[in-house]
Amino acid sequence: MRATSFSEIIGQEKAIAFLKGVIANGRIASAYLFTGIQGIGKTTTALAFASSLNCRNPVDGDGCNICSSCKKIIGGNHPDLIIIEPDQDKKVIRIDQIREINRHLAFSPALGGYRIIMLDPAEKMTDEAANAFLKTLEEPPPRNIFILDVRDPGELFATIVSRCQKVPFRPLPTEDIVNWLIKKENMEKDKAKILARLSEGSLGEAMTLARDDFLADRPDWVDMLNRVIDGSSDMLLDLAQKFSEFGKKAAANKKLKDDRIALMLGIWKSWYRDMLLIKLGGTTDLILNSDLGNLCKKASTSYTVDGLIRSLAVIAGAEHDLMNNRNLLFLLERSLLGLKRATNL
Numbered sequence: 001m002r003a004t005s006f007s008e009i010i011g012q013e014k015a016i017a018f019l020k021g022v023i024a025n026g027r028i029a030s031a032y033l034f035t036g037i038q039g040i041g042k043t044t045t046a047l048a049f050a051s052s053l054n055c056r057n058p059v060d061g062d063g064c065n066i067c068s069s070c071k072k073i074i075g076g077n078h079p080d081l082i083i084i085e086p087d088q089d090k091k092v093i094r095i096d097q098i099r100e101i102n103r104h105l106a107f108s109p110a111l112g113g114y115r116i117i118m119l120d121p122a123e124k125m126t127d128e129a130a131n132a133f134l135k136t137l138e139e140p141p142p143r144n145i146f147i148l149d150v151r152d153p154g155e156l157f158a159t160i161v162s163r164c165q166k167v168p169f170r171p172l173p174t175e176d177i178v179n180w181l182i183k184k185e186n187m188e189k190d191k192a193k194i195l196a197r198l199s200e201g202s203l204g205e206a207m208t209l210a211r212d213d214f215l216a217d218r219p220d221w222v223d224m225l226n227r228v229i230d231g232s233s234d235m236l237l238d239l240a241q242k243f244s245e246f247g248k249k250a251a252a253n254k255k256l257k258d259d260r261i262a263l264m265l266g267i268w269k270s271w272y273r274d275m276l277l278i279k280l281g282g283t284t285d286l287i288l289n290s291d292l293g294n295l296c297k298k299a300s301t302s303y304t305v306d307g308l309i310r311s312l313a314v315i316a317g318a319e320h321d322l323m324n325n326r327n328l329l330f331l332l333e334r335s336l337l338g339l340k341r342a343t344n345l
Contacts, residue, residue: 004050006045016048031164032145033166037171038202039199039208047073048062054116080110093125098129117145119149121150176203191215198267262322265322313342314338
């Protein structure tokens with residue numbers, strides 16, 4: 001399991017100071033809402049919080065990483081740390097997973113400390129699961145703490161949000177991500193800058209980009225967009241089929257395949273964003289795909305400002321549909337046709 005020390009988390013000083021204060025004062029709420037985009041340290045912070053609460057010998061508000069409790073959290077086998085994640089098939093948190101939580105709550109924490117139950121991401125609860133969880137949240141037994149990891153609180157029932165202590169997490173500064181990639185991944189500075197900009201403040205996204213063959217795939221994904229404008233509908237459907245499968249790189253695991261689609265949509269979004277910046281006369285140092293700046297400038301001549309704004313809306317819709325488990329091929333077909341229409345209106 002990942003690091004469990006507050007001291008190893010970058011860029012979230014305000015959230016960490018708040019949680020350390022909660023521990024020091026002994027005023028621990030029964031539920032916390034960790035809000036913010038993915039990959040900025042919410043899950044790692046939750047583990048550090050669990051470690052500190054249950055540590056036998058905490059140091060300056062941090063878990064010692066030496067005692068038996070800390071070692072169990074690091075090893076991923078602590079009986080009082082329960083992480084509820086979406087199932088692999090439908091990508092949702094089901095009501096039976098919430099019922100399993102209630103079975104745990106019928107007993108005291110196994111090691112006598114705090115039981116930490118994390119829902120990650122909480123917005124993946126079905127309505128049925130959310131209603132069941134709300135009842136659990138109304139009167140939780142003592143020494144049980146819920147942590148809900150959510151991108152946007154608006155995606156949860158307001159009644160659930162109102163029962164949680166909110167802890168906001170902010171996107172990380174680009175320079176912090178650059179420094180981390182250089183130090184931890186031994187990456188060249190120029191490459192680190194590109195990936196840090198494209199990650200939009202998410203260290204987790206930057207790590208994904210760094211470990212994937214993303215830089216090799218990106219020109220194909222960008223070229224695909226450039227072919228959208230003049231391509232026939234049949235050609236666009238063929239392209240959708242090709243990119244939904246990713247040829248020889250198609251992942252047998254549906255989650256991995258969805259992740260690559262999400263990555264591609266993110267690159268499309270960054271490309272349209274860069275072209276819009278160019279059209280509006282923005283400074284070149286704000287371009288995300290800085291290494292492809294000349295190609296981006298040339299491509300932008302085929303678009304209007306309104307067309308680019310409409311295109312960004314199409315991609316936002318595709319990202320939303322992907323999170324809601326829509327059919328990949330249909331999603332890409334509709335997105336490419338939507339991008340073509342947005343450009344030609």
